[in-house]
Amino acid sequence: MAQGSAGIDRAEASRAAAAPHEHVPRLVVSRDVMGEGVLDRIADVVNRLIGSMYLFVGITTGIVVWLFAGNVIGFDRTPWPLLLTVLNLPQLSIMISLQVSANRAQAASDARARADHATLVALHELSKRQVQLLDGQNEVLAGQNQVLDILRHAIAGGEKGSAA
Secondary structure: OHHHHHHHHHHHHHHHHHOHHHOOOOOOOHHHHOOOOHHHHHHHHHHHHHOOHHHHHHHHHHHHHHHHHHHHHOOOOOHHHHHHHHHHOOHHHHHHHHHHHHHHHHHHHHHHHHHHHHHHHHHHHHHHHHHHHHHHHHHHHHHHHHHHHHHHHHHHHHHHHHHO
16 A cells, blocks of 8 residues: 555656646545554544543543442452552553554654645745746846946947037
8 A cells, every 4th residue: 555655646746746836735634544444444443532531531530439439339448459450451452552543643644744745846846937937037137237238338428429
């Protein structure tokens, strides 16, 4: 997939270089870079779940309830050992899901960078064309300045001849 995507990006950049006035910048957001397979979609769901504030509040509330209810109800008179064991069990899978989340974020960032690159190529080509136009205008102005200098010399020479 990376090879095919790179070819498409090069093609977009070359089209932007060839016809920069026709290039339309693209907005690429994370949801535009959704995974293609079932595992990628599961990773996106896990990413939204693990990265949500609701899960954080739920786990924090559960810990507080466990600490107080363990003594009151009596299912855990010394809550720390059992609570820490229960909380440590899912940590490996959560660490893996965080890496998957980082990979998915990197894919979205790469897609944004490729879209930005095509836009920058178009802007660069437009800037080069604008500089060429300005250089042409400078040449025209230099020619006009030469004509003005010739006219000034002719007028100055004519005034000297009529004064004598």
